[in-house]
Amino acid sequence: MNKQLIFKKRPIGMPEADTWELESNPIAEPGEGEVLIQHHYISLDPAMRGWMNDTKSYIPPVQIGEVMRSGSIGIVVKSNNHPKFEEGDVLTGWGGVQQYVVTNGENWYKVDTNLAPMPMYIGTLGMPGMTAYFGITEVGKIKEGDIVLVSGAAGAVGSIVGQIAKIKGCKVIGIAGGADKCKYLIDELGFDGAIDYKSENLATALKRECPKGIDVYFDNVGGEILDVALTRLRMHARIIICGAISQYNNKTAIKGPSNYLSLLVNRATMQGMVVMDYAKDYAKAAQEMGMWMMQGKLKSREDVYEGIENFHDTFKRLFTGDKKGKLVLKVKED
The missing domain is CATH 3.90.180.10 (Medium-chain alcohol dehydrogenases, catalytic domain)
Incomplete structure (x- = not known):
């Protein structure tokens, strides 16, 4: 049966x-x-x-x-x-x-x-890994020296996003829920900093971890975290909208960003991404990610x-x- x-x-x-x-x-x-x-x-x-x-x-x-x-x-x-x-x-x-x-x-x-x-x-070698790879490299267009912020950073996509950004020479800050997850980001995945959204004031913590602002924000969460991240954008920053897990179970209207004019002031972009759009290149991404894993640079x-x-x-x-x-x-x- x-x-x-x-x-x-x-x-x-x-x-x-x-x-x-x-x-x-x-x-x-x-x-x-x-x-x-x-x-x-x-x-x-x-x-x-x-x-x-x-x-x-x-x-x-x-x-x-x-x-x-x-x-x-x-x-x-x-x-x-x-x-x-x-x-x-x-x-x-x-x-x-x-x-x-x-x-x-x-x-x-x-x-x-x-x-x-x-x-x-x-x-890592399936949909979440492909989402992370193409989201941060193709949509986020990361380059060495970028300051990258990732929400949902201890999750399936966010944890891979942060590691790829580190491999590419970026400074990476992760947002996660709880001290244990934040410790995991830094001690095991090699993030440069972590913010515990459950126990910290987001705006204050972002100023501490990203005093010069952010070049790339990879958003898995939406809601308040996206809104606060918008206040820290640097010139020509890129925001990748991958998901909005904080909003999926809402019984009321989805809460959108009130700080969106920061996109205008900083000539920034905010773009949605769906992994299926990159299906023809999955094999190439899996090959590169597999190589990073063999080299010990990428943990799954x-x-x-x-x-x-x-x-x-x-x-x-x-x-x-x-x-x-x-x-x-x-x-x-x-």
């Missing part, structure tokens, strides 16, 4: 457990030219919250009655004359929160688990939990901050 998490109702605010229903259905057979993949891990990402809203976005919303959308990785257990994939291949793609998926292979990619473990391919951290039955409790960690690095759920039963 295939355990599947079915999307049952559109949430208002933080999704409750009854947003989904766990069903057990017969495992489907692959048709001609298709493969059956047994999922080992699924990816939990803040973007999943946005996909539940019936609003216009960069990707259509998940429909009621569908398997909850997610990134995934698993092994081909049956191939029905597929032209590219055969039994035993490890594939990553958009398989959803379920234990098995049948696919024609479109938008699925073969990976080598001799080079890196499965969870890393839905983390996956926070792995087990059991598809525990999806809701694990999903909530995205918004409570009770995690470090990439949040992953193991769905294969041993």
Whole structure:
């Protein structure tokens, strides 16, 4: 049987457990030219919250009655004359929160688990890592000597953003929640400074850590943190809007920046980015990031939990901050 998490109702605010229903259905057979993949891990990402809203976005919303959308990785257990994939291949793609998926292979990619473990391919070498790489290099256009500020800095994307900026010769300040995460940023990831938004005044802390202002702000959080960051822009600063996790579960209107005129005064830019726009260059980015990892310059951290039955409790960690690095759920039963 295939355990599947079915999307049952559109949430208002933080999704409750009854947003989904766990069903057990017969495992489907692959048709001609298709493969059956047994999922080992699924990816939990803040973007999943946005996909539940019936609003216009960069990707259509998940429909009621569908398997909850997610990134995934698993092994081909049956191939029905597929032209590219055969039994035993490890594939990553958009398989959803379920234990098995049948696919024609479109938008699925073969990976080598001799080079890196499965969870890393839905983390640092997957969508979060690609988001960090292209967001900070292509949109942020970082250059040596830049002062870079990252929010959500201990998370899957932010932790990679900061490390890439350091590799490129930037001064990097991270914003995270709690003394433990701030210590992690400096002691383990090599950030130059950290701000604990839970215990510090943001404006005061930013003046302390970025006395000369900031050249690049990579925003994963939105809300008040984005607004305060706008007050510290240097001339021709670049702001990358990657996400706004502080706003995703709002029951009222999203809070936008009131200090936006700083963009005008400093001739700065604020640009949104969606990782799918860079899909043709994923392999190049993965190769460079893999090299940095082999050289010990880039650290990867996956926070792995087990059991598809525990999806809701694990999903909530995205918004409570009770995690470090990439949040992953193991769905294969041993």
